[in-house]
Amino acid sequence: MNWELKNDRPVYAQLVEKILEQILDQTYPPESKLPSVRELASMASVNPNTMQKALMELEKSGLINSVRTTGKYVTHDL
Numbered sequence: 403m404n405w406e407l408k409n410d411r412p413v414y415a416q417l418v419e420k421i422l423e424q425i426l427d428q429t430y431p432p433e434s435k436l437p438s439v440r441e442l443a444s445m446a447s448v449n450p451n452t453m454q455k456a457l458m459e460l461e462k463s464g465l466i467n468s469v470r471t472t473g474k475y476v477t478h479d480l
Contacts (some may be wrong), residue, residue, distance in 0.1 A: 405446040413448060417456035420446070425465060425476055432478040436466065 407416050421442075424430050436442065436457075443453040457474060460466045466474050 405448075407446070407448070414452050414455040414459065417446060417448065417453060418459050421456065421460060422465065430476050432476050434476050435472075436474045436476065438473065 405420060407413055421430075421436075430436055437445070439450050439454050439457065442457075443450040446453065457466065461468060461474070464477060464479070466476055468474050
């Protein structure tokens with residue numbers, strides 16, 4: 403996926419949109435595990451804290467959930 407980010411909006415908001423696109427196009431199908439925060443941050447060339455903020459937003463919206471010690475997963479209720 404092309405992580406082309408622009409300076410006109412907050413980076414975390416753009417990351418939320420990009421990950422949402424990946425969920426909708428089945429790059430990450432329902433109930434699949436997402437790469438770690440560090441892996442995603444590395445792929446997008448952003449700070450891990452920024453990626454964590456984006457993932458927290460996706461979790462608040464119910465699109466992903468965290469399973470303690472195992473990672474973040476796409477929910478099955480899309």
